Amino acid sequence: MMKVPSLNVPGLRRRKANGLPGVTAVARIDRRTKRLTKRLQSGEIAIIDHVDIDRVSGEALAACAPAAVINVAASISGRxxxxGPRILVEADIPLVDNTSPELLERIAEGDVIRLHDGMIYLGDELVGKGQEQTAETIDAAMTEARAGLAAQIEAFAANTMEYVRRERDLLIDGVGIPDVRTVMENRHVLIVVRGYHYREDIATLRPYIREYRPVLVGVDGGADALLDAGYLPDMIIGDFDSVSEKALRCGAELVVHAYPDGRAPGLERVHGLGLNAVVFPATGTSEDIxxxxxxxxxxxxxxxxxTHWTLDEFLDKGRSGMASTFLTRLRVGSKLVDAKGVSRLYRSRISTSSLLLLVATTLVTIGVVLSVSPIGQVWLNALRVAWNGFVFWLVGLFS
Structure with missing residues (x-):
């Protein structure tokens, strides 16, 4: 798990307004956590509706350094x-959850609210109450949740069979895959999803990208990840709910992930920007297509x-199963190389200071050997003569 540094800055977490205890800050509200993190500023209070805060969302929220996070849903449902909740608490960010959904209607974006002991105040009015999560309550909830994994595995198996029934033509024969202008024939293709450790893995893959120049495909927010790393995506695939306008306008070919019946909510956004896109109807995830x-x-x-592969990652996506991902990986077979964790595998254990010390020690050793040996004296005299000749020549140029 990525370690998020503690954000315990004096005066940030437990500010007092007019002598009142607790955290007082501007509220930022969105039912979609990944949308909220795009505008959430340090020191503000995030209000979300997110059952089972996943790891990626927890890391994204923690990176914004909010004064607190209020979740109207259960942060750990036991599924x-x-x-996600552990990441927030370890980052010293107060987390209050299981408030009533009506809280989203009673507080407006930009309102200044106060949070104290699970109580939420708008001015002097108590508008909501929830449970403040601690390391102890999270540990207890996680222990209970682990007991429910068997049911999730059963649901995953059932979901897998249902997906095979619905999408066997797509998986086996490629029926329904659209034509695109981006040439991938006999080339490497790098697919980037904004998932676990994506920043570290992109950084580690720089030599590979420089040498092989693969086709760069960003899946929704993965396009922004490529841009942030200094790369221009060749193609962007997804429903476009979490990709920036900058990425959509970067010149990449756009492929909108649509529902099987052809409905494509992302297409409206594309047309609103005056752009064109290819539509790909499928029931799987955008990374699968x-x-x-x-x-x-x-x-x-x-x-x-x-990309997502482990059971925890499947469940983090909020699905009863990730059969499409499982079967897609079977379909692409030996072509697929998962870069997840590459950065940890190849992390250098030699620091820059150690390398500099090694070089300095080597130079000193060479100098000592040259100064005490007869052949070294000859070399040093030759170097002095050459240096004096160079200085004399250089002075002559300007005299």
Whole structure:
């Protein structure tokens, strides 16, 4: 798990307004956590509606350094042991959850609210009450959640069979995969999803990207991840609910992930920007259709960054199963290389200071050897003569 540094800055967490205890700050509200983190500022209070805060969302919230997070839903429902709440608490960010959903109607974006002992005040009015999570309450909830994993595995198996029934033509024969202008034939394709450790993995893959120049595909927010790393995506795939306008306008080919019946909510946003897009109807996830598209278009290798594979990651996506991802990986087979964790595998254990010390020690050793040995004296005299000759020549140029 990525360690989020503690944000215990004096005066930030437990500010007092007019002598009142607790945290007082501007409220930022959104039912979608990933949308909220795009505008949430340090020191503000985030109000979300997020059952089972997943690890990626927890890290994104913690990176914004809010004064507190209020979740109208259960941060840990017991469905599975999700890591998001622990990340927030370890970052010293107060987390209050299980408030009533009406809180979203009683507080408006930009209101100044106060949070104290799970009580939420708007001015002098008590507008909501929830449970403040601590390390102890999270540990207890996680223990209970681990007991429910068997039911989730059963649901995953059932979901897998249902997906095979619905999408066997797409998986087996590639039926429904659209034509695109981006050439992938016999090329490497790098697919970036804004998932676990994506920043570290992109940084580690820089030599690979420089040497092989793969086709760069961003899945929704993965396009922004590529731009942030200094790369221009060749293609962006997704429903476009979490990708920036800057990314959509970067010149990449756009592929909108649509529902099987053809409805594509993301297409409206694309047309609103005056852009065009290819529509790809499918029931799987956007990262799945990115892999299927690359495979169908003849990619020789598919490198995946930030994609989901473990059971915890499947459940973090908020689905009863991630059968589409499981079966897609079986479909693309030996072409797929998962870059997850590459940065941890190849992390250098030699610091820059150690390397400099080694170089300095080597130079000193060479100097000592040259100064005490007969052959070294000859070399030093030759170097002095050469240096004096160079200085004499240099002075002559300006005299």
């Amino acid at each position: 599975y042991p999700n890591m 990115a892999m299927l598209l690359a495979d169908d278009k003849g990619a020789s290798l598919i490198v995946a960054v930030g």
